[in-house]
Amino acid sequence: MxxxxxxxxxxxxxxxxxxxxxxxxxxxxxxxxxxxxxxxxxxxxxxxxxxxxxxxxxxxxRPDIKRGPFTPEEQTSIIQLHAIVGNKWSTIAAQLPGRTDNEIKNFWNTHLKKRLLRMGLLHPDPSDSSPAAASSRHMAQWESARLEAEARLSRESLFAHSASAAAAAAVTNPAVNLPPLKPEPDFFLRIWNSEIGDAFRKTAASATDESSPESSFTRQSSAAAVKTEPPPAAREETESKSCVTGGGPPVVAGMDDSSGSNEVVDDVSEESYQLYLDFGSGDDDLGLFGGQVGAFSSLFSSDLNVETSLDTAFK
DNA sequence: AAAAGATACAACCGCGGGACC
DNA sequence: CGGTCCCGCGGTTGTATCTTT
CATH class of the missing domain: 1.10.10 (Arc Repressor Mutant, subunit A)
Incomplete structure (x- = not known):
C-alpha cells in the first residue's frame, strides 16, 4: 500500500x-x-x-560482520543453499554467520554465477536440453517427493498435535519469546546432509537417465570438497581499497580472516558446482524453489520436531 | 605509459508486506 | 477496514581498481 x-x-x-x-x-x-x-x-x-x-x-x-574472502566451506554452503532456496540471499545469509545478504549476493553474481555459466551448469534459457535443464528435471522429482512428504507430515502433525501439543511445542520452541520460524544456522545444510537429501538424491539418480554415477553427491564428497590450506595474503589490496573508499570495516577482535588460495578455492568450487548440477538449480528455477521455501517454512511451523519429521517423511 | 575493457563491491532503488492507527 | 508508516529484501547501478592491449 x-x-x-x-x-x-x-x-x-x-x-x-x-x-x-x-x-x-x-x-x-x-x-x-x-x-x-x-x-x-x-x-x-x-x-x-x-x-x-x-x-x-x-x-x-555491524561489529559481528565477518570480513575477508569467502572460505571454501562458505562457498560450498552458498552453492548448496542457493540450490535449495534460489536467490533468497537473506535466507542464505542466515545460514552463514557474519556474512550479509548483500555480500553473498555480490559474491554470487560476480564469482559463482559466472563460473557456473562458464561451466554450462547454469543457463539463461530454461528451455534447452543442457545439463542444467536436466537438473531442473531433478527438481520436479524433488517437488513430487516434497508434496508427498508434506501430506504425510500433515497427517503426522495432526496426530502429534492432538496427542501432545504442549510437549511438542516445548521441544521445538524452548525459547518461547524468540521470533518464530527463523531457521537456525546450518538448518538447510543439515536438512540437505540428512536422510532427506540422501533420499532425494537417490530418487533423482534412479529416475533420471542423465544421472551419471558421479552426479550422486554424497556427504563424503562434500567433506572431500572442503580442503584447508594456509592462506596467502591475497586480500590485502582489497582490504586497503575498502579503507580508501571510506568503507573500512571495523576490526573485529579474534575474527578469523583466513581464506584459501584461488587454486584451492577453485578445486573446491569444481566439486561444489557439480553438486549444484546434481541438485539442480539456476535462476530459472526460482518459482519452484520458492515453493520449496514455502514448504520448508510450513514444516518449521509444525509443532513436530522438524528434523525427525523430515527424516521420516521420505521413508 | 596510457587507454580500454573487465572486475569487484558498496550503495541505491523500488517493491512487498507487516505493524500500527 | 482502509490508509499510512516503516522495514527488509532482491535487483540494479555507479565507481574504484585491476588487467590487458
Missing part, C-alpha cells in the same frame, strides 16, 4: 560513506541503539536517509 516517501529530495547526502559518517553512525547506535531508522539520521546528526543508514550498518558497520 502506501510507501514511505523517498528521502532523496531533501538535500540528503548520497554516495559513499566517509569515515566520519561511519563513526557518527557507529557511536550513535552503540550508545542508543538504532531505534527507528527513519528518525536516526536526524537524531545522530547525519545528512543521510534512514534507509542509507540502515544499509550501511547492516552491510558494513
Amino acid at each position: 502506501g510507501r514511505a516517501p523517498c528521502c532523496d529530495k531533501s538535500g540528503l547526502k548520497k554516495g559513499p560513506w566517509t569515515p566520519e559518517e561511519d563513526k557518527i553512525l557507529v557511536d550513535y547506535i552503540q550508545s542508543h541503539g538504532h531505534g527507528s531508522w527513519r528518525s536516526l539520521p536526524k537524531l545522530a546528526g547525519l545528512l543521510r536517509c534512514g534507509k542509507s543508514c540502515r544499509l550501511r550498518w547492516t552491510n558494513y558497520l
Whole structure:
C-alpha cells in the first residue's frame, strides 16, 4: 500500500560513506541503539536517509560482520543453499554467520554465477536440453517427493498435535519469546546432509537417465570438497581499497580472516558446482524453489520436531 | 605509459508486506 | 477496514581498481 516517501529530495547526502559518517553512525547506535531508522539520521546528526543508514550498518558497520574472502566451506554452503532456496540471499545469509545478504549476493553474481555459466551448469534459457535443464528435471522429482512428504507430515502433525501439543511445542520452541520460524544456522545444510537429501538424491539418480554415477553427491564428497590450506595474503589490496573508499570495516577482535588460495578455492568450487548440477538449480528455477521455501517454512511451523519429521517423511 | 575493457563491491532503488492507527 | 508508516529484501547501478592491449 502506501510507501514511505523517498528521502532523496531533501538535500540528503548520497554516495559513499566517509569515515566520519561511519563513526557518527557507529557511536550513535552503540550508545542508543538504532531505534527507528527513519528518525536516526536526524537524531545522530547525519545528512543521510534512514534507509542509507540502515544499509550501511547492516552491510558494513555491524561489529559481528565477518570480513575477508569467502572460505571454501562458505562457498560450498552458498552453492548448496542457493540450490535449495534460489536467490533468497537473506535466507542464505542466515545460514552463514557474519556474512550479509548483500555480500553473498555480490559474491554470487560476480564469482559463482559466472563460473557456473562458464561451466554450462547454469543457463539463461530454461528451455534447452543442457545439463542444467536436466537438473531442473531433478527438481520436479524433488517437488513430487516434497508434496508427498508434506501430506504425510500433515497427517503426522495432526496426530502429534492432538496427542501432545504442549510437549511438542516445548521441544521445538524452548525459547518461547524468540521470533518464530527463523531457521537456525546450518538448518538447510543439515536438512540437505540428512536422510532427506540422501533420499532425494537417490530418487533423482534412479529416475533420471542423465544421472551419471558421479552426479550422486554424497556427504563424503562434500567433506572431500572442503580442503584447508594456509592462506596467502591475497586480500590485502582489497582490504586497503575498502579503507580508501571510506568503507573500512571495523576490526573485529579474534575474527578469523583466513581464506584459501584461488587454486584451492577453485578445486573446491569444481566439486561444489557439480553438486549444484546434481541438485539442480539456476535462476530459472526460482518459482519452484520458492515453493520449496514455502514448504520448508510450513514444516518449521509444525509443532513436530522438524528434523525427525523430515527424516521420516521420505521413508 | 596510457587507454580500454573487465572486475569487484558498496550503495541505491523500488517493491512487498507487516505493524500500527 | 482502509490508509499510512516503516522495514527488509532482491535487483540494479555507479565507481574504484585491476588487467590487458
